Every structure is written in C-alpha cells, then in structure tokens.
Amino acid sequence: MKQKTFVDDINRELYDFRYEEKDYFRVRSGLDRAVVEEISSEKNDPQWMHDFRLRSLEIYNRMPVQNWGPSIDGLDMDNIVTYVRPNTGMSAKWSDVPDEIKETFEKLGIPKAERQSLAGVGAQYDSELVYHNVRKEVEEQGVIYTDLESALHGPYQEMIRDHFMKLVPPTDHKFAALHGAVWSGGSFVYVPAGVKVEIPLQSYFRLNAKGAGQFEHTLIIVDEGADLHFIEGCSAPKYNVANLHAGCVELYVRKNAKLRYSTIENWSKNMYNLNTKRALVAEGGSMEWVSGSFGSHVSCLYPMTILEGEEASMNFTGITFAGEGQDLDTGVKVVHNAPHTTSSIGTRSISKSGGVSTFRSSVQITARAKKARASVSCQSLMLDEISRSDTIPSMDIRTGDADIGHEARIGRISDEAVYYLRSRGLSEEDARAMIVTGFCESVSRELPLEYAVEMNNLIRLEMKGSIG
Amino acid sequence: MNETLLKISGLKADADGKEILHGIDLEIGPGEVHVLMGPNGAGKSTLGNALMGHPSYEITGGRILFGGKDITDESVEMRARDGLFLSFQSPVEIPGVTVADLIRTAAEALTGKRIFLADFRKRLYEKMDFLRMEREWAQREVNVGFSGGERKKAEILQLLMLEPSLAILDETDSGLDVDAVRTVSAGVEAFCSDGKKSLLIITHSARILEELKVDKTHVLVDGKIVDEGDAGLAASIIQDGFTRYEKA
Numbered sequence: 082m083k084q085k086t087f088v089d090d091i092n093r094e095l096y097d098f099r100y101e102e103k104d105y106f107r108v109r110s111g112l113d114r115a116v117v118e119e120i121s122s123e124k125n126d127p128q129w130m131h132d133f134r135l136r137s138l139e140i141y142n143r144m145p146v147q148n149w150g151p152s153i154d155g156l157d158m159d160n161i162v163t164y165v166r167p168n169t170g171m172s173a174k175w176s177d178v179p180d181e182i183k184e185t186f187e188k189l190g191i192p193k194a195e196r197q198s199l200a201g202v203g204a205q206y207d208s209e210l211v212y213h214n215v216r217k218e219v220e221e222q223g224v225i226y227t228d229l230e231s232a233l234h235g236p237y238q239e240m241i242r243d244h245f246m247k248l249v250p251p252t253d254h255k256f257a258a259l260h261g262a263v264w265s266g267g268s269f270v271y272v273p274a275g276v277k278v279e280i281p282l283q284s285y286f287r288l289n290a291k292g293a294g295q296f297e298h299t300l301i302i303v304d305e306g307a308d309l310h311f312i313e314g315c316s317a318p319k320y321n322v323a324n325l326h327a328g329c330v331e332l333y334v335r336k337n338a339k340l341r342y343s344t345i346e347n348w349s350k351n352m353y354n355l356n357t358k359r360a361l362v363a364e365g366g367s368m369e370w371v372s373g374s375f376g377s378h379v380s381c382l383y384p385m386t387i388l389e390g391e392e393a394s395m396n397f398t399g400i401t402f403a404g405e406g407q408d409l410d411t412g413v414k415v416v417h418n419a420p421h422t423t424s425s426i427g428t429r430s431i432s433k434s435g436g437v438s439t440f441r442s443s444v445q446i447t448a449r450a451k452k453a454r455a456s457v458s459c460q461s462l463m464l465d466e467i468s469r470s471d472t473i474p475s476m477d478i479r480t481g482d483a484d485i486g487h488e489a490r491i492g493r494i495s496d497e498a499v500y501y502l503r504s505r506g507l508s509e510e511d512a513r514a515m516i517v518t519g520f521c522e523s524v525s526r527e528l529p530l531e532y533a534v535e536m537n538n539l540i541r542l543e544m545k546g547s548i549g
Numbered sequence: 550m551n552e553t554l555l556k557i558s559g560l561k562a563d564a565d566g567k568e569i570l571h572g573i574d575l576e577i578g579p580g581e582v583h584v585l586m587g588p589n590g591a592g593k594s595t596l597g598n599a600l601m602g603h604p605s606y607e608i609t610g611g612r613i614l615f616g617g618k619d620i621t622d623e624s625v626e627m628r629a630r631d632g633l634f635l636s637f638q639s640p641v642e643i644p645g646v647t648v649a650d651l652i653r654t655a656a657e658a659l660t661g662k663r664i665f666l667a668d669f670r671k672r673l674y675e676k677m678d679f680l681r682m683e684r685e686w687a688q689r690e691v692n693v694g695f696s697g698g699e700r701k702k703a704e705i706l707q708l709l710m711l712e713p714s715l716a717i718l719d720e721t722d723s724g725l726d727v728d729a730v731r732t733v734s735a736g737v738e739a740f741c742s743d744g745k746k747s748l749l750i751i752t753h754s755a756r757i758l759e760e761l762k763v764d765k766t767h768v769l770v771d772g773k774i775v776d777e778g779d780a781g782l783a784a785s786i787i788q789d790g791f792t793r794y795e796k797a
C-alpha cells in the first residue's frame with residue numbers, strides 16, 4: 082500500500098550508508114602514551130597542547146569511570162581507535178573534497194543547506210575537518226570560523242590557550258580527560274564585540290570509520306553585545322563494533338551577547354555518546370540551547386550553563402527519543418551565580434520498544450543569586466508498556482527570594498486521538514507519528530526549517546513498525 | 550436514484566461487553582439527507598462510531614455496506630478513504646498539530662496525492678472565510694483551547710475541505726450560539742449543494758435542519774430504530790419530545 086506522510090518518506094539508509102576507508106591514516110586501537118604522542122605529532126601541536134594532552138592522559142588513567150547513570154560496560158577502550166584521518170586535507174572548495182566524502186554530505190543535505198541559508202559551514206569526517214567555508218560578508222564582519230587546529234597556529238592561539246578546556250577541565254570526568262588527550266577536529270568561532278551574525282553557522286560531524294572514536298572540540302566565544310546562532314549536526318552509520326563520541330563544547334557568552342546553540346544528534350544505535358557541553362554567560366548575556374538527541378546506544382549528555390553575570394539568562398529546549406536497546410540519560414544543569422539571573426528548561430522525551438529515557442535537571446542557586454528565577458518543565462511520552470521514562474530533578478537553592486517552578490508529566494498516546502486521526506484517513510502508524518510530532522512541536526519550532534524537517538523525519542523513522 | 554450509498558442491516562454493537570445497538574436497519578441513498586433523533590443515551594453516537602469503525606465498539610451482528618462494498622470489518626482509515634466522514638460530538642485535542650497540518654495531511658491520505666501548499670492554502674482560506682473563521686485559526690493547534698462552538702466549526706471546516714460522500718454529523722449544532730448555528734448550517738448546506746453528497750444528521754434541534762431538504766427521519770430509542778418518517782417527524786419530535794415512544 083502506498084505510504085502517506087506529512088513529511089517526506091525516508092529510510093534508514095539515508096544515515097546508514099558508509100564508505101570504505103581507503104588509505105586512511107589510523108592510529109592503532111587502544112590508548113597509551115605512544116598513541117597520544119602519535120596524534121600530537123600527526124597534528125603538529127604546539128608544545129603546550131602536546132603537554133596538555135599528556136597531562137590529560139595521566140588524569141584519564143587514574144580517574145574511575147562514573148558510578149551513576151547508564152552502564153558503559155560495552156565500551157572497551159582497547160578496541161577504540163582514537164584517531165582516523167581521511168586521506169585528504171581541508172578544503173574551502175566543495176569540489177576539492179574527495180568524492181565519497183562529498184557524496185556522504187550531499188546525501189545528508191549539507192552543501193545544499195549551506196547554499197540556502199547558512200553563513201558558514203564546516204564538515205568533519207571522522208577525526209578531521211574536510212571542508213570549511215564562510216561567507217564573505219560574514220568574514221568581513223571579522224567573524225572567525227575555522228578548525229581548531231589551524232587556529233592553534235594562527236593569531237588566535239593565545240585566545241585558545243586561555244579558553245581551551247578551562248570550562249570543562251580534564252579533571253571534570255573520565256571522558257573529559259580522554260577528550261583532552263586525544264581531541265581532534267571541531268571548530269573555533271569568535272564573534273567580535275557588537276557583531277550580529279544574521280544567518281546561522283553550521284558544522285556537521287560524520288563518524289564513518291568503524292570502531293572509531295570522535296573527539297571534536299568546539300570552542301565559541303561571542304564577544305560583548307554580539308549575536309550568533311550556531312548549528313551542529315552529527316550522524317554515523319551502523320557498525321557492529323561500538324563507536325565512541327566524546328566531544329566537548331565550550332561556549333563563552335560575554336556581556337550582553339547572545340548565543341543560540343542548536344544540535345541534532347543522530348547517532349547509530351551502537352554509539353556511546355558521552356559528550357560534554359558547557360556555557361559561561363556574563364552579565365546580561367543570553368544562552369539558548371536547542372537540542373535533539375536521537376540514536377546512540379547509550380547517551381550521557383548534560384549541557385551545563387553557568388550564569389555568572391547579573392541578569393544573565395539561559396533557555397533550554399530539548400528532546401530525546403529512546404527506542405529499542407537505547408538508554409538515553411540526558412539532562413540540563415544550570416548554576417545561577419549572580420543576581421536577577423533567569424533560566425527556563427522545557428524538555429520532551431519519548432520512549433518506545435523498551436527504550437529507557439532518563440532526564441536529570443539540576444538547578445543550583447548560589448547565595449549571590451538574589452531574585453533568581455528558574456523554571457523546569459519536562460514532559461514524557463511512553464509509547465508502550467515496556468519502555469521507561471524517568472525524570473530526576475534536583476534543586477539546590479541558597480537564597481530566600483528565588484522564584485522556582487517545576488513541572489513533570491508522563492503520558493501515553495491517547496487512543497481517542499489515534500482514532501480521530503484515522504477517521505480522517507491516516508494510517509495508525511501515521512496517526513501515532515503525527516501525535517508524537519505534535520508532542521515535539523515545542524522543540525521543532527525552535528529549529529531552522531531544514532532541521533525541523535529532519536527531526537520530523539527521524540521521528541517518523543523511529544515510529545516505523547511501532548505498532549503491535 | 551435507486552442505488553443505496555449506505556446500507557446497514559441488523560447491526561448489533563457491544564461496548565465493554567454490553568450490547569448497545571440491538572439490530573439496526575438503515576439505508577441512505579446518494580444526495581439524501583437523513584436525520585437521526587433519539588433521547589440521551591439511546592445509542593446515536595455509538596451508531597456513528599460503529600459506522601466509522603471505532604475500535605472500542607465490537608460489531609456482534611449484521612453488516613454495513615458502503616458504496617456496494619462490505620466495510621463491516623474494514624479499518625477506520627479505509628472507511629475514511631472510501632468516503633465516510635464523522636463530525637465528532639466531542640472532538641479531541643491534538644497538541645502541537647495545527648488545523649492546517651491536520652487537514653492537509655488528511656487530504657493527502659484520503660486522495661493518495663501530494664497537495665501543493667499554495668493550492669491548499671487558497672482553498673483553505675476560501676472555506677475559512679465562508680465559515681467566518683479568522684485565518685490565524687489555521688495555525689492553531691487542533692482543538693487545543695477551543696471553545697465547544699469553535700470545535701464544531703473546525704469539524705465543519707474539515708468536512709468542507711475533505712469532501713466525503715457521506716458525512717455523519719453528531720450534534721454538530723449543539724452548543725453553538727445563534728450566529729454560529731447559522732454559519733454551520735450554511736456550511737452543511739454548501740457541502741450537499743451539488744446534490745450528490747449524503748448526510749446523516751444527529752441532532753436535538755430544528756435549526757440546523759431549516760435550510761436543508763430532509764428526506765427521512767429515524768428515531769432511535771434504547772439501541773433500536775422505533776420510528777421512521779419524513780421531515781415532519783423530526784419537526785413533531787422537536788415539538789413534543791420522545792414521550793410517545795416510552796414503554797407503556
């Protein structure tokens with residue numbers, strides 16, 4: 082029978098295709114000093130970065146794995162390749178990117194999206210950025226958008242040295258230490274004071290190599306009064322060997338600046354996604370997170386915002402979708418550390434076919450943060466009896482005048498709503514998908530159009546075969 | 550016009566193991582307007598839902614033929630694609646889905662064809678203007694925060710957009726203010742103005758019938774059709790009620 086959809090039909094192949102690695106440079110699997118040294122010399126690190134990697138490795142070796150959250154026993158570091166470099170340099174011209182890599186991104190719609198609505202694009206394939214391009218007018222505004230490696234050797238090296246892994250130190254947790262030791266690729270963005278970047282910058286990460294880890298580092302500094310929207314997309318094909326993603330994102334939002342950071346992560350179902358994201362917001366600054374987490378076998382993702390200056394604000398809109406065999410442990414942390422700071426968290430989570438979705442919210446209001454306001458609202462939808470959805474709120478409030486709201490709701494798809502839509506001609510599957518898409522609307526409406534469409538596609542994909 | 554569009558024979562339906570419809574016979578021809586009346590709890594909505602295929606109602610006897618095809622065991626969506634439409638007595642909320650989205654998706658599902666946004670919008674706005682609905686309405690979430698009357702208008706908007714061959718209107722006129730009844734009646738009239746579309750109108754009042762040519766009235770009491778007649782029967786019931794059908 083013909084499929085009827087309200088967004089384009091898709092199939093998993095769109096994300097699952099993969100290419101052979103031809104003549105790629107790979108370090109051997111496992112992790113020791115020699116591997117880290119090899120990565121460092123391969124990348125031509127400055128001395129301080131070389132030393133930083135080795136210090137991080139030491140921390141990694143002596144730190145225990147976290148004792149809470151989902152089990153990561155299936156992840157055997159001895160089998161993870163920490164560095165895979167495709168056989169190409171970085172290019173600013175799309176035509177120079179090797180064919181199979183170009184095809185990968187074209188299937189994912191990357192250059193098309195750039196032509197349409199982006200100010201700049203970076204595309205990372207395995208461990209290295211393979212393409213980077215910024216619109217001239219954005220460049221002329223003084224905006225820096227480049228891969229972190231080049232930036233380490235350019236005029237911004239001091240700025241990077243002052244900020245790199247300062248918000249997320251290697252001591253933060255074991256995988257932050259790992260990241261410090263083997264990080265590769267990612268982006269550096271600097272928006273000078275007062276500059277408003279009208280159209281979003283985007284970077285796309287594609288992990289193609291089998292049994293590899295991806296450890297990209299994103300460092301963004303939005304200077305005083307400036308304004309930026311940064312979009313990050315991630316995907317990987319499915320292999321029967323565990324892959325690891327332990328990226329790190331550090332965001333600095335200066336006085337009265339504004340940063341919106343949107344992510345759609347769509348990992349293969351064997352991925353361990355242990356990503357760390359953190360933002361520091363100065364006086365009057367505003368940080369907005371939009372986050373969609375799909376795929377992965379296990380995710381631990383808790384973007385954190387520190388509201389350091391008076392009247393700084395943070396808004397988080399997020400969604401997670403946990404299907405069969407998935408344990409998605411996500412959350413949001415916010416620290417109010419100045420008066421009149423505000424935060425608002427609104428999340429949706431969906432679980433089906435035995436998927437587990439856990440949402441942790443942590444709101445901390447220090448004694449300095451007079452008249453802080455925080456609201457947390459989590460809604461979950463369980464699509465069947467065997468799936469799980471938990472919300473674990475935590476609040477630590479050290480003032481007497483904080484204005485706090487918290488709401489958590491867990492629900493199921495209403496049979497009457499499914500009947501209603503079927504009576505209008507939708508198949509049961511389409512009816513359920515439409516209800517779930519509607520449930521996620523508060524998130525998709527925050528995304529740029531192509532991403533909202535992609536998210537709805539992913540929901541449809543996850544909903545396929547979800548009936549009896 | 551001799552062929553029948555809908556032919557129900559000996560229809561029995563259970564809910565929760567209890568029989569609610571005890572053998573219904575009813576026929577509707579193309580272009581005909583039928584009225585179904587009956588006291589509260591008689592089984593009118595149950596009949597509408599049984600025709601639409603609501604999974605909570607189990608058909609324990611009888612057949613439903615629609616356009617000559619036996620649809621007794623057909624899925625809800627197939628019946629809709631066959632041309633059946635139910636305007637709900639209490640339409641449900643679909644959070645996050647806009648009225649426009651719902652109707653466009655439904656129209657595509659019903660026809661199996663892709664509908665271009667520009668064409669769709671033009672038609673939608675025409676119908677909305679006709680029903681005196683603000684255009685912003687198209688972007689509201691289906692039935693979320695709608696008043697009772699607004700929900701009914703949204704049902705009629707769907708009716709006009711989806712153009713089924715038979716529409717069951719389950720108390721679409723109740724809870725409407727005077728102006729809204731007039732608008733909804735005009736909508737229903739427009740729906741069947743080509744003389745090919747059929748209606749089964751469940752109602753307790755005369756106003757929605759005023760502008761329509763009623764072909765037949767059926768009276769349902771305690772899950773059975775107890776009386777049938779022409780437009781005059783509907784009028785006299787609205788006047789005198791159902792006391793005449795009370796068991797002695």
Ligand SMILES: Nc1ncnc2c1ncn2[C@@H]1O[C@H](COP(=O)(O)OP(=O)(O)OP(=O)(O)O)[C@@H](O)[C@H]1O
Nearest residue numbers: 564565569587588589590591592593594595596605
């Ligand atoms: N899903 C159900 N489960 C159990 N009983 C039901 C169900 N649906 C309907 N009934 C019962 O069947 C009877 C008929 O209900 P129905 O809603 O069809 O009446 P109605 O004629 O439409 O009444 P009204 O004029 O009040 O709308 C009622 O006694 C009702 O309680």
Ligand SMILES: [Mg+2]
Nearest residue numbers: 593594595638
């Ligand atoms: Mg009723």
